[in-house]
Each structure stands twice: as C-alpha cells, then as structure tokens.
Amino acid sequence: MLALDGHDVDGMGDVTSFSLEDLGRYDLLLLDLSLPGLDGTEVIRALSRIPVRPQVVVISGKGEDVLSAVADAARLQGTPILAGFTKPFEPAALLRLVNDGCGVAQGPVRDAARTDGASIAAAIAAAMDRDALAVMFQPKVDARSLGFCGAELLLGNELPGIGRIAVPDLIAAASRDCALMARLSYYTIRAGLQGCRQWHARGYEGAVSINLPLELLIAADTPRMLVRMVVQEGLTPSAVICELTEDALYDRSSESLMALAQLRIAGFGLALDDVGQRQSGLLQLARLPVTELKIDMDLLHRARHSQKAQDIFSALVKLGHRLGMKVVAEGVETAEDLEATRRDTVDLIQGYLIARKMPIGELLAWLTAQDEKQDGRIGTDEGDRNERAGAGSASCIAGG
Known part of the structure; x- marks a missing residue:
C-alpha cells in the first residue's frame, strides 16, 4: 500500500538480514516487536548505537501498556519514535501517518552525541556570528476557528558546518x-521578537512564545533585559509568552518562583510546557503564576489509541480551565487529533495539521x-495536506 502511494519501500520478514548501517539509510522503520525468532526490543537497543537513525513506528499485539513502555524507553535512548500501533490496526491509519508528513519528510536524525561537542558549540557560535543560525516559527491557532493566535519560536534542525541535527x-x-547558552538564548529571543513585530505590522495579533532556559530564568537581570529587548522592537511584554518546563521549575522552586513573579509583574505571559510528562508534579500548579498550560504532544498521540491517555488528557484540560489558564495542545497532526481537542474544549492548538515550524518569511506568506481561503478551512484536500507536510515520497522499511 505504501509503495502504491509512491513511497520507496523495502519489506522483509527478518530484520537481522540488514546491518545497522543499512537501517540508518531509511527515513522510517516499521517494527513489529514480536518478530519470529527475534525480540523487537533488541532492534531498538541496537538502533541507539548508530549515528543516523530512522524514525520508528512500533507495532505490537501485546497491549498498549507494552507498546508505551517500549516507546518511552526508545525515546530515552534517543531513538525517534514516530508512533505506536496496537494490533490489529487499520492500514489506512499508517498511510495517513506517513502522508501527513509526521516527520518522515525530514529524513533520518543524526545523533549529535557521535559528533564532538566542542565542534557543535563552535558551529553554533560561528553561525550566530554570521547571523546564519536558523530560527523557525510554528503557528498557534484557535481550536475552533483555526484563526491565528501567535507562534512558538523554535530552532531549526540544520546547523551550518554540521548539517542536520536534533x-x-x-x-x-x-x-x-553558560556564556554560549546565554548568547544563544538572547539570539533566538531577539529573532522571535522581530518575527512578532513583523506579523503585528501586517495586522495579525498574537504573542510569540519563547522557551526560557532555567539558567536564564534565574539570572538576576533577565526580566530587565527582556523588557528592554521588547521595547526596542516596539512591542509590549504582553506580546511575549515565556515557556518553561515542569522540571526546570520544580528543581529550583525558590529562585524560579521569584523570577516568575518578576516576569508576570512586568507583563509577560507564562506557559508551563510539556505538561503530562510529569503528572506527579501537577500539585505544583497551585504555586505557579502561569497563564497557559501546554499539554505535551505525546499524551495527545497516545490518546488516539489509549482510553487511559484520553482520560488524562481530558482531566488536564479541565484542570487548566479550572485554574483560569488557557490550554494549548501540541502535536495536532490529524483530523482526529483536532476533533479530540475540540471535544475537550482546548483553547489553542499547534502541530503539523496546521503548519510546521517555518522561517518568518514563510510564516508571513x-x-x-x-486569509485568501474563502471557506476558512485548512487541509480540505490532498493537495493542501501534502503542501503542509512538505510533500514528497519517503524511504520506508517494513520489518515484521
């Protein structure tokens, strides 16, 4: 089915017939965890040892708990898991996953751990010297109207002198x-503010969301520096949402809480990112002056096939609303994802279904x-979907 749809596919019953280097040539590996005569988890372990890895779709008939455990373990090892399917599943669902461009068109990911850290750091500094370090923007839209509500600032995956890197x-x-990290942070923040100014100048409202590292958050002069940068770009702090992770806040609660208070006093919005990865820390929400709750994309993806995950997702949305926060769902990649966010009254969404991250020029376009779409719909036909996904055939390998 994948081959008929234009993808380059190699199939086999015995994945051991391919060397690890062979597997590294593929964009996507479809891996059954219960291969005849081979434990699929051993393949996952082996993939962690090669510098360039395919993205992996894991398949199992042993239940969603087993599937989730293997997927989590693989991610911790640095192996990119695209999705998991519990048998039996509809083949059309797999085809949609590939064609919707959930990372496949980007190709394999290089393991930077195999590259000298000093070389990467030097390449980052050199790219900033030339103003050549790519920054991207992923739109955030209203879950109901799909109207533009801002964008998240993200780094690109290409590093001059190194190539593609996670x-x-x-x-x-x-x-x-520390000095390089601070410089990188301010470099990207400046680019984010400039992008926000450009879409404001074209009449589009919405804040830019920036990821704020813990080290920068707790630096004494950070709030003052951020206000100065915002004013220099002709914006106000309310046009900026600072995103922070649960772990960053909980590990240094006293210093981070004081910094959060300073940012809120200055007028910045605050978002708690990757919510759902550390449910045990949700009680800390009562202590944090955050204005936005961002639910981790992995939880939404698990909710496609897991009733447990669906219940957790719904509970997080309700909790966020009860605490007076806007709730954002990341990783909206299919029409089913969109419907799920609407069913649970999520406020804002972002993900491949809406748009990938892109340079500011592409975002403005x-x-x-x-605006030019008369009916206001996104992705109503195959052409739209392929354009959003960065269409092109993917090289796949099916094991099992």
Whole structure:
C-alpha cells in the first residue's frame, strides 16, 4: 500500500538480514516487536548505537501498556519514535501517518552525541556570528476557528558546518558553556521578537512564545533585559509568552518562583510546557503564576489509541480551565487529533495539521494564504495536506 502511494519501500520478514548501517539509510522503520525468532526490543537497543537513525513506528499485539513502555524507553535512548500501533490496526491509519508528513519528510536524525561537542558549540557560535543560525516559527491557532493566535519560536534542525541535527542535541552542546547558552538564548529571543513585530505590522495579533532556559530564568537581570529587548522592537511584554518546563521549575522552586513573579509583574505571559510528562508534579500548579498550560504532544498521540491517555488528557484540560489558564495542545497532526481537542474544549492548538515550524518569511506568506481561503478551512484536500507536510515520497522499511 505504501509503495502504491509512491513511497520507496523495502519489506522483509527478518530484520537481522540488514546491518545497522543499512537501517540508518531509511527515513522510517516499521517494527513489529514480536518478530519470529527475534525480540523487537533488541532492534531498538541496537538502533541507539548508530549515528543516523530512522524514525520508528512500533507495532505490537501485546497491549498498549507494552507498546508505551517500549516507546518511552526508545525515546530515552534517543531513538525517534514516530508512533505506536496496537494490533490489529487499520492500514489506512499508517498511510495517513506517513502522508501527513509526521516527520518522515525530514529524513533520518543524526545523533549529535557521535559528533564532538566542542565542534557543535563552535558551529553554533560561528553561525550566530554570521547571523546564519536558523530560527523557525510554528503557528498557534484557535481550536475552533483555526484563526491565528501567535507562534512558538523554535530552532531549526540544520546547523551550518554540521548539517542536520536534533534540536535537543544542539541545546545540550550549547549548555556546556553558560556564556554560549546565554548568547544563544538572547539570539533566538531577539529573532522571535522581530518575527512578532513583523506579523503585528501586517495586522495579525498574537504573542510569540519563547522557551526560557532555567539558567536564564534565574539570572538576576533577565526580566530587565527582556523588557528592554521588547521595547526596542516596539512591542509590549504582553506580546511575549515565556515557556518553561515542569522540571526546570520544580528543581529550583525558590529562585524560579521569584523570577516568575518578576516576569508576570512586568507583563509577560507564562506557559508551563510539556505538561503530562510529569503528572506527579501537577500539585505544583497551585504555586505557579502561569497563564497557559501546554499539554505535551505525546499524551495527545497516545490518546488516539489509549482510553487511559484520553482520560488524562481530558482531566488536564479541565484542570487548566479550572485554574483560569488557557490550554494549548501540541502535536495536532490529524483530523482526529483536532476533533479530540475540540471535544475537550482546548483553547489553542499547534502541530503539523496546521503548519510546521517555518522561517518568518514563510510564516508571513502562510498567514496571507490563510486569509485568501474563502471557506476558512485548512487541509480540505490532498493537495493542501501534502503542501503542509512538505510533500514528497519517503524511504520506508517494513520489518515484521
């Protein structure tokens, strides 16, 4: 079915017939965890040892708990898990996953751990010197109307001098040098503010969401510096939402709480990111002056096939609303995801169904294109969907 749809597919019953280097050539690996004569988890372990890895769709008939455990373990090892399917499943669902471009068109991800950290750091500094470090924007839209409500600032996956690299690995390399990490943070913040100013100038409202590292958050002069940068771009602090992770806040609660209070006093919005990864920390919400709750995309994706995940997702949305926060769902990639967010009255959404992250020029063009759509719908035909996904055939390998 994938081959008939235009993808380059190699199929086999015995994945051991391919070397690890062979597997690294593929964009996507469809891996049954119960292969004849082979434990699929061993393949997952082996993938963690190669520098360039395919994204993986794991398949199992042993229940969603087993599937989730393996997927979580793989992610912790740095292996990119695209999705999990519990047998039996509809083949059309897999085809939609691939064609909707859930990462496949981007190709394999390089393991930066195999690249010298000092070389990555030097490449980051050199790229900033030339103003050549790519920053991207992923739109956030109203879950009902799909109207533009702002965008999240993200780093690109290409690093001049290194090539394609996973963003977490890029951040990890930069974080080894406090001065470089601070410079990278302010570089991206400045780019985010400039992008926000550009869409405001075109008449589009909405804040820019920026990820604020813990080290920058607790620095004494950060609130003052951020206000100064905002004013220099002709914006107000209310046009900026600072995103922070649960772990960053809980690990340094006293200092971070004081910094959060300063940012709120200055007028910045605050978002708690990746909610759902650490449910045990939800009681801390009563102590945090956050204005926005961002539910981690993995929870939404699990909710496609898991009643437990659906119940947790719904509970988080209700909790956020009860606490007076706007609730954002990340990773909205299918029409079913969109319907789920609407059913649970999520406020804002972002994800591949709406748009990928993109440079500011492409974002402005995307906004214009949305205005030109007479019926206000997104992705109503195959052409729209392919355009959003960065259409193109993907190289796949099916194991099982």
